[in-house]
Amino acid sequence: MKIEIKNLYKIFGKSPKKVISLLQEGMNKEDILKKTGNSVGVNNANFQVNEGEFFVIMGLSGSGKSTLLRCLNRLIEPTSGEILIDGQDVLKCNEEELREIRRKKMAMVFQNFGLLPHRTVCKNVEFGLEIQGIDEKIRTEKAYKALELVGLKGYEEKMPHELSGGMQQRVGLARGLATEPEILLMDEAFSALDPLIRKDMQQEMIEIQSKMKKTIIFITHDLDEALRLGDRIAIMKDGVIEQIGTSEDILANPASEYVRKFTQDVDRTKVMTAGSIMQRTNVIISTKDGPKAAARAMEEQGISSIYVTDKDRILQGIVKIDDAIESYKKGEKDISDIIIKEVAVTSPETSIAELLPIAKDISYPIAVVDKENKMLGIIKRSTIIAGIIGEEECR
Numbered sequence: 001m002k003i004e005i006k007n008l009y010k011i012f013g014k015s016p017k018k019v020i021s022l023l024q025e026g027m028n029k030e031d032i033l034k035k036t037g038n039s040v041g042v043n044n045a046n047f048q049v050n051e052g053e054f055f056v057i058m059g060l061s062g063s064g065k066s067t068l069l070r071c072l073n074r075l076i077e078p079t080s081g082e083i084l085i086d087g088q089d090v091l092k093c094n095e096e097e098l099r100e101i102r103r104k105k106m107a108m109v110f111q112n113f114g115l116l117p118h119r120t121v122c123k124n125v126e127f128g129l130e131i132q133g134i135d136e137k138i139r140t141e142k143a144y145k146a147l148e149l150v151g152l153k154g155y156e157e158k159m160p161h162e163l164s165g166g167m168q169q170r171v172g173l174a175r176g177l178a179t180e181p182e183i184l185l186m187d188e189a190f191s192a193l194d195p196l197i198r199k200d201m202q203q204e205m206i207e208i209q210s211k212m213k214k215t216i217i218f219i220t221h222d223l224d225e226a227l228r229l230g231d232r233i234a235i236m237k238d239g240v241i242e243q244i245g246t247s248e249d250i251l252a253n254p255a256s257e258y259v260r261k262f263t264q265d266v267d268r269t270k271v272m273t274a275g276s277i278m279q280r281t282n283v284i285i286s287t288k289d290g291p292k293a294a295a296r297a298m299e300e301q302g303i304s305s306i307y308v309t310d311k312d313r314i315l316q317g318i319v320k321i322d323d324a325i326e327s328y329k330k331g332e333k334d335i336s337d338i339i340i341k342e343v344a345v346t347s348p349e350t351s352i353a354e355l356l357p358i359a360k361d362i363s364y365p366i367a368v369v370d371k372e373n374k375m376l377g378i379i380k381r382s383t384i385i386a387g388i389i390g391e392e393e394c395r
């Protein structure tokens with residue numbers, strides 16, 4: 001685990017310790033502001049971020065996202081709690097250790113780029129390396145490399161004002177990457193970009209991350225951005241982390257009304273996957289079963305077709321009830337002749353959007369199989385529809 005946050009509080013105001021007791025007694029942020037004049041920034045945050053994880057923080061304006069992020073490198077001094085980075089408690093670091101962490105371990109990328117107007121693009125990217133006292137030649141090499149990574153090869157010697165907003169944001173990102181930090185902290189880094197450029201930047205970020213595998217904490221207001229980028233998403237309200245989970249967790253099981261409101265406009269069909277909505281089923285038969293057993297199994301379950309697997313649960317096909325009954329009447333002992341081998345299968349990673357056209361054309365549930373064709377579960381058409389409208393399936 002890369003980062004671990006325990007019982008973290010940040011109170012802005014004159015009586016932070018008192019406010020923490022009030023919070024622990026259950027008083028809310030609004031009443032605390034009225035009663036004490038203190039602002040609750042972060043209220044008892046507890047979470048972990050794994051190495052190489054893309055961790056997104058979301059929430060309405062004022063919910064404490066930036067405060068939480070800035071506590072990590074102590075740009076904001078937390079009121080209490082623990083922040084462990086690679087096991088080292090940042091709150092116990094002295095000035096020197098802290099400077100080391102800020103320069104080498106973490107880099108911050110901001111919304112307003114923070115570029116220096118009188119320096120070339122390259123010199124802007126070199127900035128962090130210069131502070132580290134790195135030799136000019138190596139500095140320039142690293143800056144060129146970082147600029148290439150963000151797609152700005154050829155722009156190294158331009159001035160910031162010669163670049164578009166999106167390109168300036170890339171320079172900001174390159175500057176963050178140039179020091180080769182293990183952790184990137186990104187506060188609304190893409191918010192100032194217009195929607196199309198923003199989509200490009202998101203794609204770029206996905207590609208960069210697949211190469212670099214940094215640990216990234218990324219703040220955004222935009223749920224679509226969060227869903228696209230985040231391995232996990234934390235949703236904050238009034239300084240509290242209301243829920244942490246993968247996009248699917250959050251869409252399928254919102255922990256509160258606030259989270260549900262956030263997610264209600266999302267196109268679930270693109271996020272929810274076959275694996276998250278499938279039912280693990282034991283209603284399958286084995287190639288060893290005869291037509292009578294097959295017919296009986298379907299009868300008992302009130303279904304008209306049944307999947308057949310071998311003893312290792314490798315999918316063999318499907319048998320229809322009419323075929324099973326006919327075969328039994330003919331005195332057949334074995335179902336091998338009536339197994340229909342061409343069936344609709346899908347992988348657990350497939351999105352519901354891709355399942356819909358398959359489900360439309362078949363009268364039986366879709367089989368979910370792994371790479372070895374092992375049967376993982378089934379998806380009924382009613383389950384797909386329930387997944388889309390975001391409700392528990394009605395039975």
Ligand SMILES: Nc1ncnc2c1ncn2[C@@H]1O[C@H](COP(=O)(O)OP(=O)(O)OP(=O)(O)O)[C@@H](O)[C@H]1O
Nearest residue numbers: 012039040041059060061062063064065066067068
């Ligand atoms: N320097 C400060 N002094 C006093 N209160 C502050 C300070 N910084 C933040 N706050 C308060 O802390 C709370 C959280 O603010 P924060 O900036 O972390 O929110 P945010 O989620 O980043 O919002 P936004 O989406 O608008 O950037 C707010 O109530 C804010 O008023």
Ligand SMILES: [Mg+2]
Nearest residue numbers: 065066067187
């Ligand atoms: Mg903010």
